[in-house]
Amino acid sequence: MMRMDADVAIIGGGVIGLACAYELASHGKRVVVLERDRPGSGAGYVAAGMLAPISEADAEDEPFIELALESCSLYPDWIQRIEADSGLGCGYRDEGSLLVALHRDHEVEWERLAGIQRRLGLESRRIDRAEVLEREPYLSPRVVSGLFVPGDKQVNPRRLTKALAAAIEARGGTVVGPLPPAPSPLAERGSLERATPAIEGRRCVGAAMGEVEVRAEATVICAGAWSAEVWPEGAGLLPMRPVKGQILRLRGEPLLNHVLRTPDVYLVPRVDGELVVGATTEEQGFDTSVKTWAVMDLLREAWRVLPGVAELEMAEAVAGLRPALRDHQPAIGRTAVDGLFVATGHYRHGIVLAPVTAKLLAGVLDGTARVPAAFDPIRLHSTLVNTSHLPLSVNGEGAGREVFP
DSSP, rough: OOOEEEEEEEEEEEEHHHHHHHHHHTTOOEEEESSSSSTTTTTHHHOOOOOTTTTTTTTOHHHHHHHHHHHHHHHHHHHHHHHHHOOOOOOBBBBBEEEEESSHHHHHHHHHHHHHHHHOOOOEEEEEHHHHHOOOSOOOOOEEEEEEEOOOOOOOOOOEEEHHHHHHHHHEEEESSSOOOSSSTTTTTTOSOOOOOEEETTTTEEETTTTTEEEEEEEOOOOEEEEEEEETTTSSOOOOOOEEEEEEEESSSOSSSSEEEEETEEEEEEETEEEEEEEEEEOTTOOOOOOOOHHHHHHHHHHHHHHGGGEEEEEEEEEEEEEEEETOOEEEEEEEBBBBEEEETTTTOHHHHHHHHHHHHHHHTTOOOOGGGGGGGGGGSSSSOOTTTOOOOOOTTTEEEEOOO
């Protein structure tokens, strides 16, 4: 066994685990991240990276909107620090989103959203067809109007997680896994075995993965959709399930200047010519196979708004698993086991909530912050959870395109 001592052991090297580790390491904590796969290879590897709480506003979910807006406000400084510590870019962009209508039904949907945004004091602006096509000249001539949301942003999740892992090492932390992103004392000692909390009596004293054992004052479960798989007895309830999402990456001449949405699809342009097209929402357990119906469906909806996608190269079709709790809100904070904490269940919002989750968790660990009740793990102990706002499936298999409010 390779034994290590740390202030905090983190189980899971996805975007949430890495963000928490970076925040703690930045405050001088000795941090060890245990990841059975390559860091950043989970849901964050598949994610599009939209930072869009305004475009996804829901009048019934104000606590989430407030949390996401706070997280977005943290992003510029957070990215600057990560890039400075790692020497790597994160693909952060802030040109806003363009929500496009191709017919009257789409216009009605965006009018409803604009009404919610006005009531919540969020900024958006209705624009006519001429301005839509001026901003995005390659769009279909069938476009009738649009809604411009200047406050939306995006980041490249794959670059972000790579930079976070390197920044953790630069701050003195350690990332343990099969393929560490930077030189580490344990570079050759990674394991494909799942990390688990180490419980002695009624207290968590660290975590273990394969031949690596970490003794720590605090342990944090950040294992995404697999969090329930490592959840120890006595820690309370964690009603976690995976929600499958299939997404495409195309490559070629840049066709867009903004993140683009219709009620049926979203398209996220990268500066290197990549175009992300997503995404499905499916209740299929831990299945991560890519289905032809999903590729056809996403490409058809993308082509309807941006015909030029037909000439792009199909670079990747991939599926990931969103970590969903029964109310689709994250769980951040203490568990019922002393020394054991959790930051998981971010569903579709792990990228946007990463900096605020890390800030909250660090505050809980040092006693300076209290998690809002909507995100406190203790709420999961109740069986009375309002699920009226959750997205619905559109066919008998539980599969459908992402539901936008």
